[in-house]
Amino acid sequence: MSSVDPALLARDARLVAPDLLGLVLRHGSRAGRIVEVEAYCGAEDPAAHTYRGRTARNATMFGPAGLLYVYRSYGLHWCANVVCGEEGEGVAVLIRALEPLAGVEEMCTARAAARRPDAPTVRRRDLCRGPGTLCQALGITGSHDGADLLSGDRDVWLDDDRRPPPDIEQGVRVGLSVAVDRPWRWWVRGAPEVSRGHRSIVPRGGPTVV
DNA sequence: CTGCCGATATACT
DNA sequence: GTATATCGGCAGC
Numbered sequence: 001m002s003s004v005d006p007a008l009l010a011r012d013a014r015l016v017a018p019d020l021l022g023l024v025l026r027h028g029s030r031a032g033r034i035v036e037v038e039a040y041c042g043a044e045d046p047a048a049h050t051y052r053g054r055t056a057r058n059a060t061m062f063g064p065a066g067l068l069y070v071y072r073s074y075g076l077h078w079c080a081n082v083v084c085g086e087e088g089e090g091v092a093v094l095i096r097a098l099e100p101l102a103g104v105e106e107m108c109t110a111r112a113a114a115r116r117p118d119a120p121t122v123r124r125r126d127l128c129r130g131p132g133t134l135c136q137a138l139g140i141t142g143s144h145d146g147a148d149l150l151s152g153d154r155d156v157w158l159d160d161d162r163r164p165p166p167d168i169e170q171g172v173r174v175g176l177s178v179a180v181d182r183p184w185r186w187w188v189r190g191a192p193e194v195s196r197g198h199r200s201i202v203p204r205g206g207p208t209v210v
Numbered sequence: 211c212t213g214c215c216g217a218t219a220t221a222c223t
Numbered sequence: 224g225t226a227t228a229t230c231g232g233c234a235g236c
Contacts, residue, residue, distance in 0.1 A: 074229050075218030132229050
């Protein structure tokens with residue numbers, strides 16, 4: 001396990017996103033392999049938080065590549081993004097799903113704490129399925145907004161553990177009402193943690209950036 | 211498996 | 224006031 005090359009992240013989010021598949025997001029002893037991501041492309045992307053400029057919430061997304069941008073979604077859940085591109089661009093990649101790799105017991109405890117006391121045990125493939133649930137499982141909250149994933153200054157890391165490169169599929173992003181046709185979501189073929197019901201696929205060999 | 215619903219912080223009209 | 228980069232629980236198939 002080695003740290004990620006900063007140059008990998010200092011590029012267009014649509015190029016970085018598929019390259020994040022297979023890397024490992026880690027918080028303390030909890031870790032998961034990235035299997036689903038979405039690119040958000042700043043001033044040219046009406047669905048990006050940074051589309052209309054800087055606010056208190058999105059400030060981190062304008063920072064340098066390698067920062068973790070954490071925001072609250074629907075007032076309830078935390079969602080984690082890897083800031084990429086050049087400082088000031090406001091582009092990032094949303095992490096949508098992980099394959100649990102380490103600290104699975106901790107993940108189960110963290111996820112159970114957010115559910116009804118009598119709810120059944122969380123299945124392994126549901127531990128980190130979705131941007132909100134993976135933050136619950138890893139214990140990532142708004143306190144980690146602005147953390148440096150390359151130095152691990154807040155014990156959150158992005159590790160380069162990719163081998164070999166995964167088989168990647170591409171499609172439209174999930175849960176949007178604007179820019180719904182831009183195919184800026186990528187996932188690992190066959191990964192059970194990938195969002196269900198949103199599998200419209202760009203033909204293999206087709207465009208990776210539109 | 212699928213579909214519907216409510217909870218609720220932040221940004222915007 | 225309305226919309227949103229979501230989720231868990233439940234109903235029905």
